[in-house]
Amino acid sequence: MRILILGSGGVGSAAVRIAVRRDFFDALVLADYDAARPQALVDDIADDRLVAAQVDASDSDAVADLIREHEITHVLNAVDPRFVLPIFDGCFAAGAVYLDMAMSLSRPHPEKPHELPGVKLGDEQFAQAEKWADAGRLALVGIGVEPGLSDVFARYAEDELFSEIDELGVRDGANLTVDGYDFAPSFSIWTTIEECLNPPVIFEKDRGWYTTPPFSEPEVFDFPEGIGPVECVNVEHEEVLLMPRWTKAKRVTFKYGLGDEFINVLKVLHTLGLDKTEPLTVKGVQVAPRDVVAAGLPDPATLGSRMHGKTCAGVWVRGTGKDGKARSTYLYHVADNEQTMAEYGSQAVVWQTALNPVIALELLATGVWTGSGVLGPEAFDARPFLDLLAADAPRGYGSPWGIEEK
Amino acid sequence: MRILILGSGGVGSAAVRIAVRRDFFDALVLADYDAARPQALVDDIADDRLVAAQVDASDSDAVADLIREHEITHVLNAVDPRFVLPIFDGCFAAGAVYLDMAMSLSRPHPEKPHELPGVKLGDEQFAQAEKWADAGRLALVGIGVEPGLSDVFARYAEDELFSEIDELGVRDGANLTVDGYDFAPSFSIWTTIEECLNPPVIFEKDRGWYTTPPFSEPEVFDFPEGIGPVECVNVEHEEVLLMPRWTKAKRVTFKYGLGDEFINVLKVLHTLGLDKTEPLTVKGVQVAPRDVVAAGLPDPATLGSRMHGKTCAGVWVRGTGKDGKARSTYLYHVADNEQTMAEYGSQAVVWQTALNPVIALELLATGVWTGSGVLGPEAFDARPFLDLLAADAPRGYGSPWGIEEK
Structure with a gap:
């Protein structure tokens, strides 16, 4: 190869x-x-x-x-x-x-x-x-990892754990913090704005793919390995487009554990038009508001050594187990920033x-x-x-x- | 003259x-x-x-x-x-x-x-x-009006209504809305950021002037003439510097009825550094984040004909009345945008x-x-x-x- x-x-x-x-x-x-x-x-x-x-x-x-x-x-x-x-x-x-x-x-x-x-x-x-x-x-x-490992988990659940799947619910959450900053996203704010403000897509067997307003269906999901409860909302993501093509799940969703603080930030940016990518004229210069937001925040690629915590990717599968009984199972993978930095020099995400x-x-x-x-x-x-x-x-x-x- | x-x-x-x-x-x-x-x-x-x-x-x-x-x-x-x-x-x-x-x-x-x-x-x-x-x-x-009419009210209260004043609390609130905008301040966002993010000042007879973090001591104040309850917070304002020089009040405060939505917007702008007036370099151009925020919002001076509602300025006086009994009185002045537009072509504020x-x-x-x-x-x-x-x-x-x- x-x-x-x-x-x-x-x-x-x-x-x-x-x-x-x-x-x-x-x-x-x-x-x-x-x-x-x-x-x-x-x-x-x-x-x-x-x-x-x-x-x-x-x-x-x-x-x-x-x-x-x-x-x-x-x-x-x-x-x-x-x-x-x-x-x-x-x-x-x-x-x-x-x-x-x-x-x-x-x-x-x-x-x-x-x-x-x-x-x-x-x-x-x-x-x-x-x-x-x-x-x-x-x-x-x-x-x-998402899409990717989450989709592998979905296939594994269908093959080995469930006889019927009511919902494949991808759930992504973290407890990452960055020393020295009140607010420092651990991933590109530009991209996060893009994916979080696009209409989230949901799949249902009887209805096909449909969309909702941003941040729909908020839910507190309790993540494993000490991460704990994080507020998650629907976000547009590839798994919702992939899983229905190869599994028989009746419903597929993706919820991102943005946390209420981050969701609030994104909502305010949207309300004030600061998510826009079309340039505004500001005192004689042309500039896109979203670029200004990104320029004012630290570059997440440089933050690995200041980060602490874990990030979790997985799929919450609900349906009927192989034994015919109702089953609700979260299949997940956690990356610990301390370990990934020590072993590979890469931040966890x-x-x-x-x-x-x-x-x-x-x-x-x-x-x-x-x-x-x-x-x-x-x-x-x-x-x-x-x-x-x-x-x-x-x-x-x-x-x-x-x-x-x- | x-x-x-x-x-x-x-x-x-x-x-x-x-x-x-x-x-x-x-x-x-x-x-x-x-x-x-x-x-x-x-x-x-x-x-x-x-x-x-x-x-x-x-x-x-x-x-x-x-x-x-x-x-x-x-x-x-x-x-x-x-x-x-x-x-x-x-x-x-x-x-x-x-x-x-x-x-x-x-x-x-x-x-x-x-x-x-x-x-x-x-x-x-x-x-x-x-x-x-x-x-x-x-x-x-x-x-x-504030400072100004509020200070006249304070002098009136001391001369004619109270024998002793525990607190002169200026309280400013409105129920103004602007047609066609999710978010359109009825006054300059640049100036509002300035006054709301400066440390609020408070006067106490025994302590003199002191400051607090922004948005301190939130309080819901019920404004008259149909405006109703609005969340108010301490804001730096001239009355707190003026009233102690000519009245005997034991405490002087100024609280602005920003409302929880507006307070949240200001906090997010501050957290993301979007209140800053020093220029950032954004894709090769120099621009101050606060100017970008202002440029993305409508000019409040042009909004009078789209505005509805009333604005109220006044002083909440607490202390002992001329009759020796405890007294708590709000002296106020309300401007109705519909009336000020019709009579003077000026928006209410x-x-x-x-x-x-x-x-x-x-x-x-x-x-x-x-x-x-x-x-x-x-x-x-x-x-x-x-x-x-x-x-x-x-x-x-x-x-x-x-x-x-x-």
Whole structure:
């Protein structure tokens, strides 16, 4: 296997640091628009399999050329979701397997944005599914932690724990704090505003996909391993688009544990128009309010050493167990910032995202996972993934997951 | 009397429209940095006593020259409080009586901003009180509605209603709404951020002036004439600096009925640093976050015709009545936007501010009020002011005030 990782930001860099401990691949090219960034990482790690490269991820021809130049077999997209389609197209053109952690972007319904979906997350990729399947090529979409590990949990629950599933409810929460700041998001505020203010999407078997106003159906969810109760609300997320395609769940939701303080901040920004991305004229200069908000906050990528706490990703499954009785179970994975910083130099949220595509690449390299078309993580057997995740090194990745009956 | 009003914004313009119905003055010069603005108003009103002029209010020599040129006897400062000192100095130099509606600005205590006052509101004016008194000249400071009418109420309560005052608590609240906006402040958001995020100041006889963190001592106050209960919090305001100089009250506070939604907005802006006035670099341009917030909201001066509701200014006095019994009384004045728009074309908040200095000018013109030094409204007899305010035209201004026992 010859891997190309596009993007040497937090997640791309963490994926390299995780992958170099494994022996399932022959070469790993790390490419970025700024060639100095991947080169610095390659120099630092000093593994003969690593190569740094430069590429413009918005140019599908350039992506295809880089794939051909390095005889790449598998591409992991670790850049901003705005670049999904050119990378996706470049992979098809050059015949490489494509993997990503966020799918092509949505656009709200022009008349009823809080009732009906417009263009959904991933629609532009699934529109090409037949072409990929006919060509016998694989695009494995949404294989980070959420989407990604959450989707693997959903498949595992359907196969091994439940005879009927009423709801697959992804629940994401954390107790991360950052020293020295009253308010310091542990992830991009720009992206958080985008995903939290887009109309959340919900799936119901009888109704199909539909949307609601932002922050709908608030619920306090009690997260495991000391994180405790966090207020969660519906947020637009890929799992709601992926899980219904490969599971029989009657309902699929995604709720994000933003906490009431963060939800309040996002609501105020929206009320004052400070979430807007169109430039305003302010004393003679043009500036987008959302960019001003982001510029005034610390860069989350630089905060790992000041962060404390844990982040939890998982799926709360409700339905009928294999024994015919009602069952309510949370399948989850926790990353502790102290541990991820000590072992990998990556903050917890970034590291937890990067871990899963590396495991998927190993399963593809060893032939445990095979397929063609545009497939989500649910389309593959969950048990070998979860075994490899939890098993101690050197066999596995030594990161246990949990099950809690609710 | 020959009057100069500096500033032809909302309050200055409303003061002219109120004054021209009266015959106590011989000339009224309306001056602004932009000469076209006062000229438009003068042309519109067509009263022979009115003259438009241009002046830079930051230049005390220019202010003095304008006073001399038009043989001005009384100057009303209706510009931004940043210009208090040059106008104040220009009046002294040219020998005119000075009136303002906001006093020289405060600066927080460098080490303990939430415990001790630094430079207080008006300190830079009161530092010159002896000079003004010795020269037999008068500066009547803080004679808008708050400060202004509130201070007149305090003096009235002490003279006529109470034998001992435990607390003079200014309470300001409104039920104003603006059609077509989720969030549209009825006054400058820039100034509101300034006054609400400065440390509020409180006076206690035994302790002197001290400060607290912003938004301290929240209290729901029930305002009269259908406004109803509004959440009020301590805010830095001139009355707390004025009333203790001329009354014997044991405690003086100012609470602003911001309402919980507005308080929340201000807190979020502060938490995210969006209240800051120092420029940030945002994608290559320099911009102050507070200016971005202001630029994204409608200009309150343009909202009068879309506004509905009433605004109330007053003082809640607690202590011992003239009969020796405990007494708790709210003295107040309400302006109804519908009425002020219909009668004067001014929105309620602006009109209510502009009304009081015109009444004070009339009392000075007729010799009912006299004095020298730097004096607050409490230094003058309250009853003739309140009589003139409430009496029907043509004798008075036809705007009744109220008393409510609490």
